[in-house]
Amino acid sequence: MPSLxxxxxxxxxxxxxxxxxxxxxxxxIVAVVETQKGAIEIEIFEAGQIERFLVDLNSKVPVGxxxxxxxxxxxxxxxxAAGVERxxxxxxxxxxxxxxxxxxxxxxxxxxPISPRPGVTGRLRASPAARRLAEGKxxxxxxxxxxxxxxxxxxxxxxxxLGEIAVPSARKRAPGLDLAAMRTAIAxxxxxxxxxxxxxxxxHQVDVTACEQWxxxxxxxxxxxxxxxxxxxxxxxxALAARRFPAFNGFYRDDKFEPAxxxxxxxxxxxxxxxxxxxxxxxxxxxxxxxxxTLMRDLVQxxxxxxxxxxxxxxxxxxxxxxxxxxxxxxxxxxxxxxVAIVGFGKVVTRPWVIDGAVGxxxxxxxxxxxxxxxxxxxxxxxFLAEVGKLLQEPEKL
Amino acid sequence: xxNTGIRGVVxxxxxxxxxxxxxxxxxxxxxxxxxxxxxSMDFLNFITAIHHRLGxxxxxxxxxxxxxxxxxxxxxxxxxxxxxx
Numbered sequence: 157m158p159s160l161x162x163x164x165x166x167x168x169x170x171x172x173x174x175x176x177x178x179x180x181x182x183x184x185i186v187a188v189v190e191t192q193k194g195a196i197e198i199e200i201f202e203a204g205q206i207e208r209f210l211v212d213l214n215s216k217v218p219v220g221x222x223x224x225x226x227x228x229x230x231x232x233x234x235x236x237a238a239g240v241e242r243x244x245x246x247x248x249x250x251x252x253x254x255x256x257x258x259x260x261x262x263x264x265x266x267x268x269p270i271s272p273r274p275g276v277t278g279r280l281r282a283s284p285a286a287r288r289l290a291e292g293k294x295x296x297x298x299x300x301x302x303x304x305x306x307x308x309x310x311x312x313x314x315x316x317x318l319g320e321i322a323v324p325s326a327r328k329r330a331p332g333l334d335l336a337a338m339r340t341a342i343a344x345x346x347x348x349x350x351x352x353x354x355x356x357x358x359x360h361q362v363d364v365t366a367c368e369q370w371x372x373x374x375x376x377x378x379x380x381x382x383x384x385x386x387x388x389x390x391x392x393x394x395a396l397a398a399r400r401f402p403a404f405n406g407f408y409r410d411d412k413f414e415p416a417x418x419x420x421x422x423x424x425x426x427x428x429x430x431x432x433x434x435x436x437x438x439x440x441x442x443x444x445x446x447x448x449x450t451l452m453r454d455l456v457q458x459x460x461x462x463x464x465x466x467x468x469x470x471x472x473x474x475x476x477x478x479x480x481x482x483x484x485x486x487x488x489x490x491x492x493x494x495x496v497a498i499v500g501f502g503k504v505v506t507r508p509w510v511i512d513g514a515v516g517x518x519x520x521x522x523x524x525x526x527x528x529x530x531x532x533x534x535x536x537x538x539x540f541l542a543e544v545g546k547l548l549q550e551p552e553k554l
Numbered sequence: 555x556x557n558t559g560i561r562g563v564v565x566x567x568x569x570x571x572x573x574x575x576x577x578x579x580x581x582x583x584x585x586x587x588x589x590x591x592x593x594s595m596d597f598l599n600f601i602t603a604i605h606h607r608l609g610x611x612x613x614x615x616x617x618x619x620x621x622x623x624x625x626x627x628x629x630x631x632x633x634x635x636x637x638x639x
Contacts, residue, residue, distance in 0.1 A: 376613065383598060386594075481587075
């Protein structure tokens with residue numbers, strides 16, 4: 157049973173995709189394991205013949221338990237001599253090919269290699285999409301140079317090797333990111349969210365004229381390096397509201413809600429070419445706007461170049477998704493499990509607005525909340541969202 | 555710095571932000587945010603880079619003058635000229 161994350165202690169073997177006697181090669185998917193993060197396909201990193209299963213289907217076993225024994229090619233034909241009966245467990249040299257739901261790993265980054273069994277060195281790191289493409293085209297991965305994290309071979313590397321652009325967006329892909337793998341992870345997480353989380357939605361029209369005026373005054377005296385964007389104010393306001401309303405900040409796991417002690421705001425970042433990730437801005441409620449802005453700029457740059465840290469992927473306790481100055485006026489988010497809330501900011505628009513009995517033009521943004529009904533109700537959600545709106549009336553205090 | 559030189563700097567910094575774009579094929583009068591799919595953070599990074607490269611101050615109020623390639627070149631040529639003279 158491979159470790160599929162630092163917090164995993166055990167997993168349940170739910171399906172074998174091979175049977176004793178089958179010959180397998182490195183990269184074959186041999187089993188499906190169910191963890192609290194969802195079903196994960198297990199691939200094998202050694203060629204050989206499956207000897208026998210050591211774990212029964214649907215049994216939950218601790219990490220490190222051998223799942224099956226494998227007779228390797230080397231053992232079958234050592235120096236051309238007859239096979240030696242020295243079956244080894246396949247628990248160690250296997251690794252997940254995808255961690256689809258509620259993953260605490262970077263969706264685009266292949267997992268760190270699980271310690272290879274003694275004598276097995278230099279295992280090739282490659283994304284599942286890369287392996288499938290290579291297999292389909294009958295090219296060996298060892299002939300390809302990887303450009304992914306830690307030299308991992310990603311889909312684009314195989315596509316480049318084949319001299320073809322395999323997907324229309326390949327040209328737009330940021331280096332070091334496997335957008336095909338990212339899309340798979342997004343799809344799995346969002347499907348789980350829509351399946352498991354009873355969402356409710358609220359919308360609040362917020363006058364952000366005060367924010368814009370304060371930003372214009374503040375930025376007027378600053379060089380571009382230290383200017384603030386309205387997105388930083390949005391994130392800070394949500395972080396402060398989340399601290400005051402803990403039912404929107406935390407994780408729903410094992411059939412119960414675990415409020416988080418800290419507020420780590422997941423900041424949705426669009427990846428050029430069609431990707432999305434929402435890594436954490438740690439302790440966003442305690443960071444100053446300047447600190448938050450620096451963190452955001454750094455995070456966007458690293459996310460887009462595929463150098464995000466695992467804690468940033470694992471830690472968000474609530475997510476903020478903002479459409480920025482382009483796009484449309486309203487965004488209803490899909491909660492990223494195991495989180496329980498996502499706040500959406502639409503485009504800022506100029507609207508006729510009544511202030512002190514008179515109509516005048518104001519800058520208005522629609523702020524939405526998608527909340528998890530297993531944890532909170534619309535009443536609490538409305539108070540939370542109203543708090544975000546109130547906080548944005550006094551940007552100088554954020 | 556010549557108008558051509560400034561255009562080169564602008565194009566280079568835009569291609570750092572949108573590496574996949576073919577800037578030669580961008581309409582010089584088109585809104586860069588639309589043409590290159592750049593958001594406010596990208597645009598701020600572009601302004602920051604230009605500020606460092608050319609040594610000109612670009613107040614936030616002037617951002618709208620830089621949202622097309624031609625507009626940016628014209629604005630920056632005038633600002634660089636003002637510094638030199």
